[in-house]
Amino acid sequence: MRHLLSIRDLTAGDLEWILAASEQPYPRILEGKGVALYFEKPSARTRNSMELAVAQLGGHPVYLQPAELGIGSRESVADVTHTLACYHAIIAGRVFDHGLLEEMARVNAAPVLNMLSGTDHPLQALADLLTVKQLLGRLKGVKVAFIGEGNNVSRSLAEACELVGAEFTIASPEGHGLGNAPDVRQVIDPAEAVEGAEIVYTDVWVSMGGEDNEERRSLFEPYQVDEALMALAPNARFLHCLPARRGEEVTAPVIDGPRSAVWRQAENRMHTARGAMLWILEG
Numbered sequence: 001m002r003h004l005l006s007i008r009d010l011t012a013g014d015l016e017w018i019l020a021a022s023e024q025p026y027p028r029i030l031e032g033k034g035v036a037l038y039f040e041k042p043s044a045r046t047r048n049s050m051e052l053a054v055a056q057l058g059g060h061p062v063y064l065q066p067a068e069l070g071i072g073s074r075e076s077v078a079d080v081t082h083t084l085a086c087y088h089a090i091i092a093g094r095v096f097d098h099g100l101l102e103e104m105a106r107v108n109a110a111p112v113l114n115m116l117s118g119t120d121h122p123l124q125a126l127a128d129l130l131t132v133k134q135l136l137g138r139l140k141g142v143k144v145a146f147i148g149e150g151n152n153v154s155r156s157l158a159e160a161c162e163l164v165g166a167e168f169t170i171a172s173p174e175g176h177g178l179g180n181a182p183d184v185r186q187v188i189d190p191a192e193a194v195e196g197a198e199i200v201y202t203d204v205w206v207s208m209g210g211e212d213n214e215e216r217r218s219l220f221e222p223y224q225v226d227e228a229l230m231a232l233a234p235n236a237r238f239l240h241c242l243p244a245r246r247g248e249e250v251t252a253p254v255i256d257g258p259r260s261a262v263w264r265q266a267e268n269r270m271h272t273a274r275g276a277m278l279w280i281l282e283g
Helices: 012-022 044-056 077-085 098-107 124-136 154-163 190-194 214-223 228-230 262-282
Strands: 034-039 062-066 088-094 112-116 141-148 167-171 185-187 197-201 237-240
Touching: 012 154, 012 237, 012 262, 034 044, 044 062, 044 112, 044 141, 044 262, 077 088, 077 098, 088 262, 098 112, 098 262, 112 124, 112 262, 124 197, 124 237, 124 262, 141 154, 141 190, 167 190, 190 228, 228 237, 237 262
Parallel strands: 034 062, 034 088, 088 112, 141 167, 141 197, 167 185, 197 237
Antiparallel strands: none
């Protein structure tokens, strides 16, 4: 039984398999089967991409919220997992605590797929790499600059870049990078990060559930991706996992301009979700 909780669950071959499957005609492998979609955090892209991906594979997505399952309060994690496995081919979760997904996976009653956790966002990284491959025609050697916080999005993207041989650099304020990640190039200066970059990527300064205050905004203000920063990487394309706050982490001329590929990136969430589920079931 395969689980996909983080990019670390994949080999380079697995990742390449998922990206290839994401662009191929898809089999109705979930015909007559359900997929549980458990959401502790709301999301426009994750819910829509996952529900459509399940439907494209012939399955029936079931949207679930915490009050319906009572995980850890009304019922134990193991009991909920076993119950969902009675009905569903895959259990997918978008959760705060990554440990919950790990506990569900240990039950081993059904494959578990991480739609987002506090530490990892593998589905976003898969969509990101598919987008880069479509834009540039390759992944190996591509220079990716992430401007902003070391979070679940940047961590998963860094791990995915390492698997495919892309060069990943993150620029963050002191103490807000990816910590002790020995294989990740981390810098303070955004201008240094984007030098020679082919992809410039950013995310919101305040993630869902994070602390939102003026001190934090002031800290991240020098990390705004604007036209001046993009001019330092004249051949780069712009990516953002969305939702975006124009005027904060990115300016409108950048995200809405001709070098932005955010809508292709958003669409690819559906294609790579399909590829990830195919890998879980038959890859």
